[in-house]
Amino acid sequence: MAFGKPDLSSISPKGATFDPALVNKMMGKFGHGGFLNMEYVGHGGDWVELAIDWREDLVADPDTGILASAVIISLMDNATSMSIWTKLGEFRPQVTMDLRIDYLRPSPSGERVYGRGICYHLTNSIGFVRGFAHNGNPDEPLAHASGTFIRIGDRVA
Amino acid sequence: MIDMPALPPYARALDMRIVDELDGAPVIAMPFADRVQGRPGFLHGGAISGLLEIAAIAAIHRALRAKGSDSAIKQVNVTVDFMRGGVDHMTFAVGEVTRLGRTMANVEARAWQEDRDKPIAMGYMHYLIRAKREG
Numbered sequence: 001m002a003f004g005k006p007d008l009s010s011i012s013p014k015g016a017t018f019d020p021a022l023v024n025k026m027m028g029k030f031g032h033g034g035f036l037n038m039e040y041v042g043h044g045g046d047w048v049e050l051a052i053d054w055r056e057d058l059v060a061d062p063d064t065g066i067l068a069s070a071v072i073i074s075l076m077d078n079a080t081s082m083s084i085w086t087k088l089g090e091f092r093p094q095v096t097m098d099l100r101i102d103y104l105r106p107s108p109s110g111e112r113v114y115g116r117g118i119c120y121h122l123t124n125s126i127g128f129v130r131g132f133a134h135n136g137n138p139d140e141p142l143a144h145a146s147g148t149f150i151r152i153g154d155r156v157a
Numbered sequence: 158m159i160d161m162p163a164l165p166p167y168a169r170a171l172d173m174r175i176v177d178e179l180d181g182a183p184v185i186a187m188p189f190a191d192r193v194q195g196r197p198g199f200l201h202g203g204a205i206s207g208l209l210e211i212a213a214i215a216a217i218h219r220a221l222r223a224k225g226s227d228s229a230i231k232q233v234n235v236t237v238d239f240m241r242g243g244v245d246h247m248t249f250a251v252g253e254v255t256r257l258g259r260t261m262a263n264v265e266a267r268a269w270q271e272d273r274d275k276p277i278a279m280g281y282m283h284y285l286i287r288a289k290r291e292g
Contacts, residue, residue, distance in 0.1 A: 031201060032195055033195075035171075035191075035275035056166060057169070058166070058167050059166045067167075068167035068168075069235060070203055070207030070209075073202070073203045073235070073237065074201060074202070074203025074206070077202045077203050078203075093196075095239065097239060098239065100236040101201065101235050102235075103234060104236040127217075
């Protein structure tokens with residue numbers, strides 16, 4: 001089921017420079033990114049930062065209001081994925097091979113969570129990524145991430 | 158902290174349910190829907206990770222209760238291997254507590270769709286165990 005979501009390659013055509021703000025308008029509006037309401041925050045040559053607002057229905061522990069750990073995984077998955085296309089300068093189909101998250105501290109109840117994904121190495125098939133999550137001050141991270149993405153198939157014409 | 162079998166708000170928001178039991182651990186099911194979709198037609202890795210997380214928490218709570226413990230848990234880290242794309246099917250997950258010590262627990266969780274021998278993802282988690290304070 002496509003649920004009417006357009007294909008990513010259609011808004012990031014070959015030859016066009018990859019625009020993470022534009023692409024997040026789709027990745028953060030439809031599907032799981034839409035459910036989490038992921039917002040574009042900023043980007044550089046090899047990084048993309050996204051954010052998710054705290055919400056009661058994203059909580060894993062009602063006693064403390066701490067977000068489900070998978071909310072941070074989704075945030076880091078999207079931010080690191082987009083950091084690869086940003087470094088590459090264009091979209092290429094890929095899937096997450098693995099992702100590791102270390103939780104340094106909980107994200108406090110009610111606080112917005114920022115996730116910065118960084119692509120530190122690219123080969124023809126693999127994107128190597130790392131990143132961190134924070135509550136507004138990048139010097140006080142709440143989680144660290146590292147992972148790999150593998151390219152799949154060829155660009156759909 | 159996190160109580161089972163009452164699933165937390167995050168799990169309810171993604172329509173997860175306890176549907177079965179396997180080797181003493183609850184099996185959690187999550188239906189395919191737009192809110193768990195990543196690239197068109199496939200589950201988002203974060204939603205699969207969420208199902209693994211809920212299965213892992215359910216398994217560890219069951220294991221703690223079997224020991225007569227009411228300790229709380231705190232997740233330290235997780236590694237998720239994504240093995241196959243999750244398609245438009247019901248997805249299931251179950252956790253296995255591979256080691257339950259006094260201070261920490263190792264948990265593995267497996268997610269699958271039609272065939273449990275063909276996992277779509279595996280999660281490997283470490284949890285701190287903290288005794289609940291009296292009163």
